[in-house]
Amino acid sequence: MRDICFVTGNQNKFVEVKKLIKNFNLISNSDLNIEEEIPETENTIKGNSFLKSNYVHKKFGLSCFADDSGLFIKALNGDPGVKSARYASDKSDSDLNIDLVLKNLERETNRDAFFETYICLIINDEIHYFKGTIHGKISKERLGSAGFGYDPIFIPDGYKKSFAQMTLDEKNKISHRAIAIKKLVKFLNKK
Numbered sequence: 001m002r003d004i005c006f007v008t009g010n011q012n013k014f015v016e017v018k019k020l021i022k023n024f025n026l027i028s029n030s031d032l033n034i035e036e037e038i039p040e041t042e043n044t045i046k047g048n049s050f051l052k053s054n055y056v057h058k059k060f061g062l063s064c065f066a067d068d069s070g071l072f073i074k075a076l077n078g079d080p081g082v083k084s085a086r087y088a089s090d091k092s093d094s095d096l097n098i099d100l101v102l103k104n105l106e107r108e109t110n111r112d113a114f115f116e117t118y119i120c121l122i123i124n125d126e127i128h129y130f131k132g133t134i135h136g137k138i139s140k141e142r143l144g145s146a147g148f149g150y151d152p153i154f155i156p157d158g159y160k161k162s163f164a165q166m167t168l169d170e171k172n173k174i175s176h177r178a179i180a181i182k183k184l185v186k187f188l189n190k191k
């Protein structure tokens, strides 16, 4: 079976994706002893997905894919966007990030937002991108405690509850990341 590296430091994401990919041997950052932080210096999530995938592809000559996601809020001109993890501070603190979003939207009636994921796959010297988007609204306050990041303040369109009020299974059926991963898996399972 051919090797492919999923470039991620997030073990939960790795396990989830490994279950779905049938015809490749999925390799992790730790299998390759990657301990350094891979630079994410682009100003788009698409650019950062490429940087991460390309870093490991260049270093190890392996087929690779990497994902990058963000929350884009219309009334904030697309912020926090590519800066989603570190919107409020350099520490990647979800609580502070949510506080800042709610403060910045205090007087806003337009609560439209979307989550987006890009996956960049480099295989056979070709670059392929897979995108997943989910639209919704930012709530006035935190709702629920499951999930991570901005889940407590994001209510997907067509639902009356936030991502943080859903089970992981429920969220994983509709999320931006799930949509992008489904497209990637379909592509890889035909390779």
Ligand code: IMP
Pocket (backbone or CB within 6 Å): 067, 068, 069, 070, 071, 084, 085, 115, 147, 148, 149, 150, 151, 163, 175, 177
């Ligand atoms: P990553 O690229 O998947 O690490 O996502 C970057 C940042 O975007 C995270 O640190 C979160 O702040 C935010 N984010 C991405 N996906 C989600 C999600 O599904 N729920 C809540 N926040 C998310």
